[in-house]
Amino acid sequence: MATTLNSSMISASNPSIDYSKLVLPDRISGRLYCDHAIFNEELERIWYHEWIYVAHESEVPEAGDYVTRQIGLQPVIVSRDEDGTVHLMLNRCTHRGNTVCQSERGNSHAFRCAYHGWTFNNRGDLAGVPYSAGYGESFKREDYPLTRVPRYESYRGLIFASMSSTGPSLLERLGNARRLIDQFMDLSPEGEIIVRSGVLRHEFRGNWKMAIENSVDGYHPNILHHAAMVMAANGKADIDTLFGERSDARARDLGNGAAQLDLTPVQIKNGGRVVPPGWSKQAFDEYRAALTARHGTERADRIIAEGPPHFCIFPNLIFILNQMRVIQPLSVDHTVVSYYPTLLKGAPEELNRRRLSETYLIHGPAGRVAPDDIEAYERNQAGFQAQVNEWLVLRRGLDREEQEDNGQIAGHETDETTQRALWRHYRTLMTQ
């Protein structure tokens, strides 16, 4: 139903945004993607409160390794000390606030601020300052370490952090997503992925939430990615059975802001999806043998048949095929999405090589899929400037959802069950 913007939603004298009026069961307001005040509130209530994915442990494997990332807009350093412990600290000199590390990744057991030379070890302790006599006897180096991120935990190598020192634990928050993380990691004969193959980055003029919505959108692939789907089907499958009405796949709300496109029925039918079809029998046999040694024949064959899970963990982490996607908001209408190919520890070299090439085939600058999505996001942001009718319709499949165990809700793969799941979680976080 068309309606005009209701300016009473945001009062000029006492700004207070009523999210229960912007996020409804079957529709949401376009203002959620455009409003700077909403973006700032999202920073406080989501990015600086919830568990946010930061990096994978394999990105800092050696003593002295570090990477720099952001949690929301806050710059952080992820470092590994000489005893193997990972540290997360704010990338902000405790002197006068410069970022200390500029490189995206490096190896150094100490960090020196370029501005005034304050020097910290990679645990964050202040090692010293130039001309220290000027600070007098009362100056204590231990009073000025780089600020630690309040909480950080790792699950299967995935490092999550929270800027809030209280709240549910990471495992509590992961909930039903945990078993899908296990499914992704257990594709490796050693139960570990390796994230050291570089990254593809797409930057777009659009709101960050579009990227996570899109990741579990089973409605658009046959349309927006039609050419890619036809190529992927390669004359062997009807694309309507992959991402159409005749697909057996399901869209699932896993709870707690995790959502899934359960492509297992399709992947089993099409012979698994560990890598793109066409790998050599030798590599397959070697991989199967390695999985069997770890899990036994039955489970190994099931792992291969089911392939990788396809799911997201609100607000910023997505698993699709062999890649991890990480969403980085820069402002209300400016976002960067990083696509990390992941390799499987203990898998044959041919398998990992195919996983890597699939990433740039699909997500590279001339990739078959990612550029389409980026174009769609920017057209979305442009469309939202039309404000007379502010609503986005999210009612697809509302009448055919099913309640499942563990609080999950499932719908057809093409239904907006997953988008509704994300927005329900969003409203919970923004109204708590």
Place this chain on the structure above:
Amino acid sequence: MMKDSAQPIMLANEFAAVAISRDDTGNGPRLLIRDLRTGRVTLLDPLELAALTWVRHEELAPFLDPSRFTGPGGANGTG
């Protein structure tokens, strides 16, 4: 005048850049380390180098304290 007997190996990160090479100007070989930012040079003999293999990185922290350096080329190495 020091004579470098081989092409130096460059090691750089965002915080420092050094060139290291073998030096044979003394009665025995030493490792020459040149700080490319300040021009300062040090020469370490094999025993000193072997000792370094026992040193933990945290034990190097006092050497990273910029307050120990004074004068031209002092502090954080800027002239």
